[in-house]
Amino acid sequence: MSENEHHIVPVKLYMLIGGTLLFFTWVTYAVSKIDLGPLNTVVALCIATFKATLVVLIFMHVKYTSEKLTKAVIFSAIFFLGLLLTLSLADFGTRNWL
Amino acid sequence: MSASHATTAGSAGAHAGTQDAAQRELRHHFVDMQQQSNTASLGMWLFLVTEVMFFGGMFCAYLIYRLAYYKDFAAASQSIDVRWGALNTAVLLVSSFTMAMAVRCAQLGKQKLLVIFLLFTMLFGATFLGVKAKEYYDKYEEHHIPAMNFNFDGKLLGHPEYVVNQRHAEMFFSIYFAMTGMHALHMVIGLGLMAYLIIASSRGKFDTSYYTPVENIGLYWHFVDVVWIYLFPLLYLISRTKG
Numbered sequence A: 001m002s003e004n005e006h007h008i009v010p011v012k013l014y015m016l017i018g019g020t021l022l023f024f025t026w027v028t029y030a031v032s033k034i035d036l037g038p039l040n041t042v043v044a045l046c047i048a049t050f051k052a053t054l055v056v057l058i059f060m061h062v063k064y065t066s067e068k069l070t071k072a073v074i075f076s077a078i079f080f081l082g083l084l085l086t087l088s089l090a091d092f093g094t095r096n097w098l
Numbered sequence B: 001m002s003a004s005h006a007t008t009a010g011s012a013g014a015h016a017g018t019q020d021a022a023q024r025e026l027r028h029h030f031v032d033m034q035q036q037s038n039t040a041s042l043g044m045w046l047f048l049v050t051e052v053m054f055f056g057g058m059f060c061a062y063l064i065y066r067l068a069y070y071k072d073f074a075a076a077s078q079s080i081d082v083r084w085g086a087l088n089t090a091v092l093l094v095s096s097f098t099m100a101m102a103v104r105c106a107q108l109g110k111q112k113l114l115v116i117f118l119l120f121t122m123l124f125g126a127t128f129l130g131v132k133a134k135e136y137y138d139k140y141e142e143h144h145i146p147a148m149n150f151n152f153d154g155k156l157l158g159h160p161e162y163v164v165n166q167r168h169a170e171m172f173f174s175i176y177f178a179m180t181g182m183h184a185l186h187m188v189i190g191l192g193l194m195a196y197l198i199i200a201s202s203r204g205k206f207d208t209s210y211y212t213p214v215e216n217i218g219l220y221w222h223f224v225d226v227v228w229i230y231l232f233p234l235l236y237l238i239s240r241t242k243g
Helices: A011-031 A039-059 A068-093 B002-009 B016-025 B033-068 B070-078 B082-108 B111-141 B166-202 B212-237
Strands: none
Touching: A011 A039, A011 B082, A011 B212, A039 B082, A039 B212, A068 B033, B016 B033, B033 B070, B033 B166, B033 B212, B070 B166, B082 B111, B082 B212, B111 B166, B111 B212, B166 B212
16 A cells, blocks of 8 residues: 555646636637537537546546545446436437327 | 655655644544545545536436427527626636645645635635626526516527527526526535635644545535536537527
8 A cells, every 4th residue: 555645746737737627618618609500519518528527537636546446436426427317318308209 | 855755745654744643633443544545535536426416417407408498498598698607617617726736735735835725715716606696696687586576588599589488498597596506505615614624724734644624625626616617518608509
C-alpha cells in the first residue's frame, strides 16, 4: 500500500482543464444559435459529456485514484443511469407505434 | 522541495510534522491513514451514485415530457434568458477550479492558501445562487411559476401561429423549478459544508496526513457542477433554434 500516495496534480493542468471547460461553455453557447436541426441536441449533449468527463477525471482525481473500486462504482452509476434513461425512453418513444 | 514533502506524507505518521493529525484522526479499525482515506473516498463515491440516480429520475421525467410536449417545451425553454445560464455555467466551472486548487493546497499542507481558495469557492457559489435568484424573480414577474397565476404568452420560434398549450408549458416550468431548485439546494448545502471546512482548517484540523473532509466535500462540489453541466444544455440551449 505504501506506493498508493496521493497524486499532486500540477497547477498548470488544473488551469488548462479550467480554461478548456470555459472555452467549451462558450462553444456550446455559440453553436446553440446555429440551426443544425436535430443535431443541436446531439452536439450540446456531446459537449456536456466531454466537460463532465474532464471534471470527473481531473478535478475529481478519478484518473489518479489508487482505489480500483471507485472506478467500478462510477461505471455502475453510468450503467444504471443509462438503463433508466434508455428503457424509459424506448417505452415512451414507441407508444405511438401501436 | 514541497512536492517531495507531500508525496512522502501520504503514508501515515511517516512524516514527523504530520504525526498529530494522523494520531488524532486514525480510527482503530483501519490499518493506516491511507486505508482510512481510501475507504472514506469510496463511501463518498457511493453516496454520489445515489445522487446520480436521484437527479437521474428528474432528467428522465424531463426527457419523457419533452418527447410528449415537444413544441410547448421548446417555446417554454425559449422564454428563459440563455445569457444568465451561460454566465452561471462559467461561474460554477470557475468555482470547481478553485475547489480543485483548495484540495491541492490541502494535499501540500498550505493551510492559508486552502482557506483562501475555499473562500473563493464560496464566493463563486454565492454568485451562482444570486444569478439564480435573479432568474427566478424574472420568472415570477412573467407569471411563469407553476400554480402561482401561471400564464405563458410566449410564442414558438419560427411558428407564430402555434398556440402554446398552457398546461404543457406549466409542466416544463414545474420540471425546470424542480431540477434547478434541487440543484440550488445542493449548492446551499455545499456552501454550508464550505463554511465548516474554513472553520475547521482555520483551527488546524487538517494537515498533509489528514484532509479527508476537504477531499470529499470537493467531490460533492464537483458533482453538483457536473449536474449543472447537463442542466444547462437541456433546459437552456437545445430548443433555441427549433422552428
